[in-house]
Amino acid sequence: MLLTITTTRNPATDLGYLLHKHPAKVQTFPLTAGDVHVFYPEATAEKCTAALLLDLDPVRLTRKSGPGGNDFALEAYVNDRPYVASxxxxxxxxxxxxxxxxxxCKDKPELVDVAFPLEVSLSVLPVNGGEPLLRSLFEPLGYEVDVQAFPLDTQYPEWGQSRYYQVTLKNTLPLWMLLSQLYVLIPVCDNDKHYFVGSHEIEKLMEKGRGWLEDHPANELIVRRYMKHLGPLTREALGLIMKDEATPEEVEEIPEPAEKIRLHDLRLQTVRDLLLEQQVSSVADLGCGEGKLLRLLTEKSVFTRILGMDVSYRSLEIAGEKLKLDRMTDRQRKRLELIQGSLLYKDKRLSGFDAATLVEVIEHLDPPRLAAMEKVVFEYARPSLVIITTVNAEYNIKYESLTAGTFRHSDHRFEWTRPEFEAWATEVAGRFGYTVTFRPLGEWDDAVGAPSQLALFTIDTA
Structure with a gap:
């Protein structure tokens, strides 16, 4: 996929200063599923063009087919992702x-807010909604839009046009605004995203949409598609936009956004919500600690049998106190059980559960002991569903207090990157007859992913 940005404002080579990319060099940046190359096909005082070539690796794409898995079994192998702007x-x-x-802009900061005549070319852009939608997104922002449509099949013109377009956009505006609008509207055109969409997306949208999204006539459609049609996130984002537009009297009626959720709470809520989605009724939380996930589970009556197991007797005592076991009725007490045990030894008490969870547990085990844990969970207990979360080592560079080579917790025995975790989980799933999908947990960073990662194992029924 190719994105070019051209300017004719003299000296046009100022584009290189704004982009922080020297016209005489070819630069490459890694992404999770490929590489990004930046180069200049032309760079003169009269005209300068910066080209961004996105080279996605189909093999790496199959290893990261998305956080929620695919409804279509072959979608990881048969898709348009390596060939379109998404x-x-x-x-x-x-x-x-x-x-x-x-x-x-380090060398010419005075250029940052200067409106440049810019021409953008995108090859090719998928648009769910066709040319009318494409124009409704860009023309209100002042763009001159030129569109070339492609037929579904040149041999069968009666099949009509595809959803793919060669797009040229022309406008005069600051470069930062152009890039922000492309960042938001490209996935809006496609109506899809390749990563898990969470509350952090609201912050990104408000930041990138500042100065143009609040007045866009299609802002509701843009927000809805950007949030992948997730109702709560869409409503919160629209509420923030409306708040920016509202009069002082109207502002008072709009509730403040919820306080940013802590990462550990997000993990637990995500795990609980996954269990609810999978419609399980019995859950074993292995390595339950002080019972935070157990408390969330007990709040939902659909979970009729809940087990918490931990190797630490003291942690179980604290869990019992926080769950107020001594105040439960006999009926409530029969629903919840706390046991001391180890993930390294076969335990018949772990059998018969629909699901098992290991939330930030495996990194506390010595790597040679993982094989024992795998047999205990996947062979002996063998629930239909297993959820495992662990930290993402790639994200550690975001923590200023961590020096290179150190772990986030003193008791961690290892910390895996996303490819390492996915390789381990995929091998375990194949060995024990499970299917596994992955999703990130926490605020997403395009370079290093999210702070935690989740694997959802479902038992093969064939």
Whole structure:
């Protein structure tokens, strides 16, 4: 996929200063599923063009087919992602042009807010809604839109046009605003994203949409598609936009957004919600600690049998106190059981559950002991569903207090990158007859992913 940005404002080579990319060099940046290359086909005082080439690796795409898995079994292998401008292109823009998009220019800061005549070419852009939708997104922002449609099959013209377009956009505006609008609207056109969409997306949308989204006539459609049609997130984002537009009297009637959720609470809520989605009724929380997930589970009556197991007797005592076991009725007490035990030894008490959860547990085991845990969980207990979360080592560079080579917790025996976790989980799933899918947990960073990662194992029924 190719994105080019051209300007004719003299000297046109100022584009290189704004992009922080020297016209005489070819630069490459890694992404999870490929590489981004930036180069200049032309760079003169009269005309300068910066090209961003996104090269996705189909093999790496199959290893990261998305956080929720695919409804179509072959979608990881048969799809258009390596050939179109999608949310992967937005990630590439964020990675390669981050300084420019954030309005920073070291050598010529006076240029940041200057309106440049800019021409953008996108090859090719998938648009769910066709040319009318494409124009409704860009023309209200002042763009001159030129569109070339492609037929579904040149041999069968009666099949009509595809959803793929060669798009040229022309406008005069600051470069940072152009990049921000492309970052938001490219996945809106496609109506899809390749990564898990959570509350952090609201912050990104408000930041990138500042100065143009609040007045856009299609802002509700943009927000809904950007949030992948997730109702609560869409409503919260629209509420923030409405608040920016409202009069003082109207502002008083709009509730403040909820306080940002802590990462550990997000993990637990995500696990609980996954269990609810999978419609399980019995859950064993292995390595339950002080019972935070158990408390969330007891609040839902659909979970009729709940087990918490931990190797630490003291942690179980604290869990019992926080869950107020001594105040429960006999009926409530029969629903919940706390036991001391180890993940390294076969235990018949773990059998018969629909689901098992291990939330930030495996990194506390010595790597040679993982094989024992695998047999205990996947062979002996063998629930229909297993959820495992662990930290993402790639994200550690975001923590200023961590020096290179150190772990987030003193008791961690290892910390895996996303490819390492996915390789381990995929091998375990294949060995014990499970299917596994992955999703990130926490605030997403286009370069290093999210702070935690989740694997959802479901037993093969064939």
């Amino acid at each position: 949310s992967f292109m937005s990630a590439a823009i964020s990675q390669a042009y981050s300084s420019a998009m954030n309005g920073r």
